[in-house]
Amino acid sequence: MIRTHDAGTLRATHAGTTVTLAGWVARRRDHGGVIFVDLRDASGVVQVVFREEMATAHALRNEFCVQVTGEVGRRPEGNENPELATGEIEVTATELVVLSEAAPLPMPVDDQIDASDELRLKYRYLDLRRSGPGRAMRLRSRANQIARTILHERDFLEIETPTLTRSTPEGARDFLVPVRLQPGSWYALPQSPQLFKQLLMVAGMERYYQIARCYRDEDFRADRQPEFTQLDIEMSFVTQDDVIELGEAIVGALWKELADHEITTPIPRITWHDAMARYGSDKPDLRYGVELVELTDYLRGTEFRVFAGAIDAGGYVGAVVMPGGASQTRKELDGWQDWAKARGARGLAYVVLDAESGEARGPVAKNLSEAHLGGLADAVGAKPGDAIFFAASTDRREAQELLGAARVEIAKRAGLVDENVWAFCWVVDAPMFEPTEEGGWTAVHHPFTSPNAEWMERFEDAPDEALAYAYDIVCNGNEIGGGSLRIHRADVQRRVFDLLGITAEEASDKFGFLLEAFKYGPPPHAGIAFGWDRTCMLLAGADSIREVIAFPKTRGGFDPLTGAPTPITAQQRTEAGVDAKPKPAGPTAGTSGVAAPVEPS
């Protein structure tokens, strides 16, 4: 080692010790006759003092990489710095070696100053020298370790699965990789290891996990990157409760150690339907109340056409209350209309209750009968001074989701979110299917998700009502993990495919290898996958998953550091077989649509 101690570990007990340190110049304070340098390494910062005889230190600049030898001493009386862990002492240098110099910095390596995202990503190696970003990396490493410890204690095997594979049917667009040895054929990068982990269950591994990189070619967000990580888990011979118990053990350990928060177990469970009815979301933020109230029956018979139209068509009318919302200006109330329109709704009807008289006012109030207005406050649980927002639609879920989004916005604007609270829940009993635009059905989770016991033998009777053994774990309104019991009976799988309109040929073409495996005694199995970036983001208190990824990409999928993606050369293009000519006919492939097979070129 070219150093004897880590800078951040030095304490008063080291006084009198001669140490050699190595690290970076975090800051220098040059007084002419004496120079102070804050020396930073991964462990922290310590003040190094250069006296007159160490004149070479004048040439030091920020972020020079240096090796310093000197004696640890207590700082002179009154010069201690209680802000620093090493603030009681300093190192008086007797030797200085500049290991490497630093050019003028394109961005400050300083915890105080914030640079733009693009610049931070371009110089991510400088960004990560800062304590906040560096801490996020260390936290994530620790999170991995905690999860691995729990899983190994429980006899899980860490098994890697391919990243060059064929499409698995998660539903997102695949990233594709041309195959030089078979021009015209392509690998897909996995959207998740879903099918492989099920094969590992057939293989008798019984307990599998992997911190797995996944790839989805969709539009990106603050919490979505083209490549992301799942803590992926699958177990044989278990029930839903077993998976949930494991999930709670992992989450409990993570939050205990990394967020200093003891999660009360069992984590409350709410059914998907209750979550939609009460919170208008399948990932409800339970840090605050502001629950939805259904008014379909209460308002039955109303002459207000917006509501009557929805009710008569068998739809839904509901409301959500904004505490104190009556004090909003006309401009603010109009702002809600723009807010609603921005997410595709026609608008957001509202009534405000006068703070003194409790009288209902606002454009919608004129359209409601005396009787409806009279009991409204009680029906929705509103007080004088509150505002009531309404949504009505023939599509129950659509109206609930609008109110659910309004609920989140209300909490934000009314300051109801307590940032110090961690509110977890499991959302269980999710629906198996949802209707497609073409009048068919599609799997909400994925087509291998098992119907629950109640629906196992009759999900075809009412596909819109059938429930699955599927569960999501939600933290403060973020889905951090989800999973399901899988179908292991061939007959049930066949019936699900039938309902989804997947023929035997198509099924065999898309994932025949899994169906083939399921012929040979597949065990009952279930699993869960945690969105690891999102989980670490929450633990780090960050508001973007970019903060917990070492080298993230921008919204456009661009990496400002490497400049990826780049065009390829003509030679690469030819060798990769990107332009191989399609054959007129042949066996199909891919996850959907007709494949374009090729002639060898």
Next chain:
RNA sequence: GGUCCUGUGGAGCAGUUGGAGUGCUCGCCGCCCUGUCAAGGCGGAGGUCGCGGGUUCAAGUCCCGUCAGGACCGCCA
């Protein structure tokens, strides 16, 4: 694909109803300085105002287009 915000020396920001010279803080370079910890003092260098077009006597400022970054919707478990 849609809506919105941002783009001004290396960094972070200001720039009024369009009007004389684009200003501040940090950093950078030089000099001074023995107890600072966001050290201080003096001096200096550094800018196609993202890019293209238009309106105007005159555009950093107004309009159109475009590029880049960000937030959201659609999409995506």
